[in-house]
């Protein structure tokens with residue numbers, strides 16, 4: 001489904017959470033939506049899933065506004081950090097409700113994941129630990145098979161092996177049937193390999209939208225003796241620099257060929273570092 005975001009703004013009283021954000025997602029991909037606390041990620045995902053209204057601009061999904069739009073809501077599944085389900089419901093009833101709601105619901109996958117995460121279908125949501133409740137969210141998100149599936153920091157309390165399994169299953173499912181997956185997380189290093197495209201919000205503005213692969217070509221980390229790196233980056237677009245014991249690493253925009261030719265060592269910039277550099281750069285600008 002095509003998602004067009006046009007001059008999107010959201011104001012909460014005197015705070016502008018989203019400022020004139022525009023971009024298009026026109027292919028089913030795994031998108032990483034990143035940014036610091038308060039950058040506007042959840043606000044964006046809430047507007048996208050039709051839960052709240054924008055203050056200005058619009059989001060169109062296949063040409064339609066998602067707010068109060070039954071046809072579209074069946075195609076969008078948003079799994080939040082918590083409180084996704086009514087506390088008094090039993091797991092089996094949660095699954096039943098979602099199976100009615102999502103036309104492409106995959107019960108076989110839900111059953112498999114219930115076993116995988118060792119959940120008792122007769123347990124009530126309120127009796128679940130934080131990690132178990134997150135597992136239930138992940139199960140619903142994956143089994144919904146919604147063409148737009150949004151995970152907003154979906155794994156609070158989930159331990160590392162369970163998160164790893166989630167990434168593996170997400171990828172397996174995605175490879176079997178492509179869909180738009182928007183994944184917002186602060187555990188960037190852990191998931192960045194999943195992302196096919198990365199969007200970074202900073203203080204309500206979009207500061208990067210780039211395919212993960214071209215990030216590798218667009219920015220690089222240049223390391224070497226401090227003096228040599230300093231000399232090399234004089235005329236470069238520098239994102240960030242770190243120094244230690246007479247050595248320096250600078251993150252720069254541009255490919256690494258010239259740096260390599262100057263005898264400096266060149267590596268990719270981890271997406272987490274890129275996010276930190278881009279979001280602090282804007283603040284200081």
Ligand SMILES: Nc1ncnc2c1ncn2[C@@H]1O[C@H](COP(=O)(O)OP(=O)(O)OP(=O)(O)O)[C@@H](O)[C@H]1O
Nearest residue numbers: 012015016017035036037038039040041042043044
């Ligand atoms: N209902 C609301 N009322 C008032 N202000 C809000 C409301 N929801 C969000 N905000 C403010 O809007 C800004 C963006 O919040 P949002 O939750 O979208 O950020 P985020 O990027 O998801 O942050 P985090 O990574 O911490 O979850 C923040 O300054 C937040 O305080």
